[in-house]
Amino acid sequence: MKRNVPLAITFIVGAVLIFSVFIPPMENWGEDFTLFFDIIAVFAFFLGGGNLLRVHLTKLSRRKQDWPYSIVTIMGFLLMLAAGLFRIGNPGDINASLTEQGSLFQTIYDSVFVPLGSTMYALLAFFVASASYRAFRAKNREATILLVAAFIILLGRTPLGTIVTGWVPESFSILQIPNLAIWIMNSPNLAGQRAIMIGIGLGVVSMSLRLILGIERTYLGGDDK
Amino acid sequence: MTSHLMPPLALTLVDIGRILSLAVIAGGLLWLFLRAIKRKEVERRVIFLFIFVSVVAPILFPTVFQEKATPIVKDVFDKIESLPPGSVVLLSYDFDPAMAPEVQPMADAISRHCLVRGLKIIYMCLFATGQGQFTSTLENVIKPEFPDKVNLVDYVNIGYKAGNEGVLNVIITDFKKMFPTDVDGVPYDSIAVFKGIRSCKDLDLVISIGGGKPGIKEWILFVGDPGNVPIASGVAAVVAPLMYPYYPAQMLGMLGGIKGAAEYESELVHHYPQFKNSPTPALLMMGPQTLAHLVIMAFIVIGNILYLLERKKGRKR
Numbered sequence: 001m002k003r004n005v006p007l008a009i010t011f012i013v014g015a016v017l018i019f020s021v022f023i024p025p026m027e028n029w030g031e032d033f034t035l036f037f038d039i040i041a042v043f044a045f046f047l048g049g050g051n052l053l054r055v056h057l058t059k060l061s062r063r064k065q066d067w068p069y070s071i072v073t074i075m076g077f078l079l080m081l082a083a084g085l086f087r088i089g090n091p092g093d094i095n096a097s098l099t100e101q102g103s104l105f106q107t108i109y110d111s112v113f114v115p116l117g118s119t120m121y122a123l124l125a126f127f128v129a130s131a132s133y134r135a136f137r138a139k140n141r142e143a144t145i146l147l148v149a150a151f152i153i154l155l156g157r158t159p160l161g162t163i164v165t166g167w168v169p170e171s172f173s174i175l176q177i178p179n180l181a182i183w184i185m186n187s188p189n190l191a192g193q194r195a196i197m198i199g200i201g202l203g204v205v206s207m208s209l210r211l212i213l214g215i216e217r218t219y220l221g222g223d224d225k
Numbered sequence: 226m227t228s229h230l231m232p233p234l235a236l237t238l239v240d241i242g243r244i245l246s247l248a249v250i251a252g253g254l255l256w257l258f259l260r261a262i263k264r265k266e267v268e269r270r271v272i273f274l275f276i277f278v279s280v281v282a283p284i285l286f287p288t289v290f291q292e293k294a295t296p297i298v299k300d301v302f303d304k305i306e307s308l309p310p311g312s313v314v315l316l317s318y319d320f321d322p323a324m325a326p327e328v329q330p331m332a333d334a335i336s337r338h339c340l341v342r343g344l345k346i347i348y349m350c351l352f353a354t355g356q357g358q359f360t361s362t363l364e365n366v367i368k369p370e371f372p373d374k375v376n377l378v379d380y381v382n383i384g385y386k387a388g389n390e391g392v393l394n395v396i397i398t399d400f401k402k403m404f405p406t407d408v409d410g411v412p413y414d415s416i417a418v419f420k421g422i423r424s425c426k427d428l429d430l431v432i433s434i435g436g437g438k439p440g441i442k443e444w445i446l447f448v449g450d451p452g453n454v455p456i457a458s459g460v461a462a463v464v465a466p467l468m469y470p471y472y473p474a475q476m477l478g479m480l481g482g483i484k485g486a487a488e489y490e491s492e493l494v495h496h497y498p499q500f501k502n503s504p505t506p507a508l509l510m511m512g513p514q515t516l517a518h519l520v521i522m523a524f525i526v527i528g529n530i531l532y533l534l535e536r537k538k539g540r541k542r
Contacts, residue, residue: 027398034395035402038388045387097409099360109322109357117322125517129276130269133524137532147525154522157462157484158515159290182295185469194470 007214014212052077080108149184156181239286246282250275250516254523261530264538272524279520283512290511292484292491300478301457302338302492304430310343312429313422317444318348318355319435324461325358330486330507331459332358332434333366334493340371341497345418346380347428349404351392351439356385356408370503377411381418384408389439393447397425426452436461441468445475459485487511 013033020030056070087094089104098105138144155161161177168176174183210216236244253275257267294302308314316335320328339346348359359382367374374380383404386392395403400422401413413419421427425448433441433456441458449456455477460468462482472479480489486507494500 031395031398031402034388034391037391038386038395038403041387041389041391095410099356099408101360101364106357106360110361113354113357114322114325118326121323122326125280126273126276129517129521129524130272132521133267133272133528136525136528138529139532147529150525151522154518157482158518159292159511160515160519162293178295182297185466189466190469193467197470 003217003220006220007217011212011214014208018212049077049081076112080105083108149188152177152180152184156184242282242286243288246278246286250279250282250520253278254520254527257523257527258530261527262534264531264534266531267524267527275520275524276517279516280513283516287509288512289505289508290515292488292508292511294488294492295485297472297479297481298485298488299492300473301335301432301459301480302478302489302496304455304457304477305335305338305342305344306496308342308344308429311345313345313347313418313427314339314430314432315347315349315425315428317431317433317435318350318358319352319433319440320358320437320461321352321354322358324436325361326506326510327461327483327486328434328436328459329358329361330483330505330510331480331489333362333504334486334489334507335432335434335459336362336366337370337500337503338489338493338497340367340374340379341499344429345378347418347422348380348382350385351389351443352435352437353385353387355435356382365504377407377415378417381416382408390443390447393425393439393443397448397452399424424452425454428454430455430457432457432459434459436464440464441476441479442471445471449475459489483507483510483514 016026016029016033020026020028020033053074056073058064059070060067060074082088083090083103083105084098087096087098087103087105089107090096090098091100091102096103099109100106132150136143136147136150138147155164156178161181165176165178173179207216211219257271261267305314316332316339318332336346348362350356350359363382367380371379376382384407386403392403400419404413406412407416425431431444431448431454433444435441435458441456441460441464444458445456448454456475457478458468458476459480460482462484465479465481465485468476468479468481480486487505487510490505490507494503494505
């Protein structure tokens with residue numbers, strides 16, 4: 001029972017969603033099932049929030065390593081939750097939009113979340129530079145090709161590419177660095193990406209069929225007996 | 226007399242800053258080259274310092290380069306140009322603040338372009354944070370530059386719904402089922418922008434701005450292909466190479482990274498001179514990107530000099 005019910009649900013939902021694509025009268029069924037999915041997805045927020053509190057409160061109560069950071073996490077979470085749920089510091093009444101300029105929710109978002117998020121992403125530049133210095137070395141033929149391609153793309157993504165090779169006549173325009181960068185993206189990159197995508201696509205189809213037919217049961221947890 | 230023939234040497238503070246910072250970076254790199262010849266490795270913190278200076282200097286002393294739109298960017302611009310006034314474009318903010326510096330300029334420039342062309346815009350997001358990012362466009366572009374444009378008539382924000390591709394799977398056949406109201410609770414049927422729009426199939430263009438999941442790939446798979454809806458995108462530079470297989474058959478064009486955004490801004494200013502004084506953050510960001518790319522290339526060369534010298538030494542042994 002514990003295993004058969006989830007297996008039956010997976011089979012029914014999977015089969016309906018497949019048939020809804022190919023059989024027009026079943027189109028609405030697919031739509032309804034997707035709506036159910038969207039409703040279930042909302043509960044992931046409750047689970048996520050609850051789990052975040054559980055993990056950090058445990059860390060805090062047991063004084064685990066870096067526990068002071070958990071205080072920041074919990075305070076941030078509760079502050080945003082309160083500002084959002086109870087419209088604290090919102091201009092206008094309770095029905096006013098949360099993202100209204102000047103609301104506490106939007107102010108915290110703009111003044112804390114946006115700069116922190118952008119900073120974290122910007123740190124990538126430092127690691128990319130350091131990794132490029134160590135990794136892009138002409139150790140063999142393949143590495144050299146990769147190195148040359150990286151140089152062309154790096155230059156092609158800046159106005160310098162145009163400045164450096166702008167003098168190349170139009171009849172040889174493919175030799176202009178921005179055009180070479182586009183060629184790399186449009187030909188070798190595209191061929192590789194398509195091959196990977198077709199492989200992934202076939203993998204997804206086979207895995208989905210295994211799930212729908214109950215052959216793949218690891219998602220149920222434990223052994224598959 | 227000489228002063229009539231020769232132009233006066235009028236260096237501004239910004240020019241001096243540019244020259245000094247370039248001299249510092251070039252001098253530092255030359256010093257590292259010389260050290261590399263003596264087989265001395267470059268420490269990680271030195272690389273970090275150079276990247277810091279190469280990014281900060283062009284921010285403090287801005288240099289704006291002229292950009293020419295590449296075909297993949299031009300295709301998006303031309304598509305919007307070809308739409309008659311009153312057409313409905315859906316702009317999906319599928320990104321978070323981490324990606325915003327790269328893709329927010331695209332969203333702002335495309336919004337400007339659509340509004341100046343008299344197109345109607347439906348704003349939505351597949352990322353919860355997209356709603357906050359839309360506020361940035363609303364406050365920095367729509368309200369100050371298009372005060373005559375009216376919410377619900379010229380544009381509408383229907384906000385965020387959880388469910389990722391599940392959301393798209395529904396709106397491809399019925400918008401109202403998933404978005405019965407806009408973010409402010411105005412019923413679907415009272416929104417003028419939605420007049421004649423039942424599903425995504427009735428839209429003239431969909432543009433997804435982002436780079437994560439859900440994003441442009443989901444828009445293509447769940448809306449563009451099944452509904453035969455024209456789809457375009459603006460994505461972060463790291464995602465752009467992954468999206469080329471969809472261009473041009475399934476995705477009519479793409480703005481890739483800050484370069485794509487800069488090309489679009491340049492094209493917009495070229496066609497609509499009234500935006501000459503509007504903010505062009507992407508064009509400004511091309512300065513730091515250019516210098517940082519050059520510094521990275523210099524470090525790759527230094528790394529290879531070291532590697533080749535080490536290999537030569539190894540052979541001698």
